[in-house]
């Protein structure tokens with residue numbers, strides 16, 4: 001039955017009608033807010049390439065975490081910027097490393113906040129790669145041990161979820177084994193399963209000081225044109241024991257999120273990355289976009305594609321808008 005019997009506009013006549021038939025909304029409950037921790041005391045420094053995002057020292061981060069929890073955001077994803085780097089990224093798995101200290105303090109300050117830690121070596125190595133460099137290449141199997149050690153040290157500090165972002169083969173299984181052998185069976189793994197070698201990480205690499213000093217990450221992160229391969233990565237990670245799988249970035253990869261949603265039963269997270277955030281911020285600064293409308297539309301599109309959870313730098317703004325509407 002077509003026009004004039006069928007008139008699609010009937011259900012668009014008022015905001016209440018539109019609300020009634022709305023298929024997707026983004027609950028604050030499903031947002032994860034990324035935070036950056038640095039050494040020092042009372043530090044809160046805006047990151048130049050990411051307006052509205054800050055480097056916090058552990059004490060300042062605890063105050064920030066209270067605010068995050070008050071806004072109703074259930075979880076943070078924690079990134080560490082160490083005071084020193086070396087060839088093997090040893091600060092990543094030091095029991096007194098920056099992330100380990102931050103986790104212990106956060107758990108005391110705001111016990112209800114879910115602490116997810118990014119597990120990778122690139123912020124900690126002098127060469128800026130995500131693993132052990134041997135003969136000019138990142139060695140997969142030698143990296144596994146260090147990645148598992150890093151995850152273990154985060155879990156021992158009290159992390160609820162560890163999130164490996166290095167893209168080495170076999171790391172989810174290696175982490176699960178290590179955690180289980182150390183009686184940390186309750187700690188969950190959120191794997192960056194389909195993580196693409198993307199231009200949209202540019203601002204983050206400035207923020208975390210982790211740009212590779214030679215070459216690029218194309219030898220371990222996924223090639224952007226590949227859709228089938230992403231499903232294989234996701235399935236492998238689920239088989240190795242991932243509790244949550246992530247697609248990253250989000251906006252240029254909505255098809256991957258949608259594929260993942262129908263292919264596996266574990267929760268899917270999508271990472272609305274730094275470059276996606278900065279594009280909005282820059283356009284808003286120029287007066288070219290309405291920030292609130294653009295952000296809601298972007299986050300809703302990621303949800304509509306099939307993401308259960310969204311990791312986003314917009315989380316605090318979005319939560320504040322949601323509580324005032």
Ligand code: PBG
Pocket residue numbers: 118120122130165166200201202203204205217272273274275
């Ligand atoms: C570390 C890591 C990166 C991001 C998250 N974890 C950078 C990279 O892989 O180069 C990117 C996050 C963002 O852009 O917001 N491996």
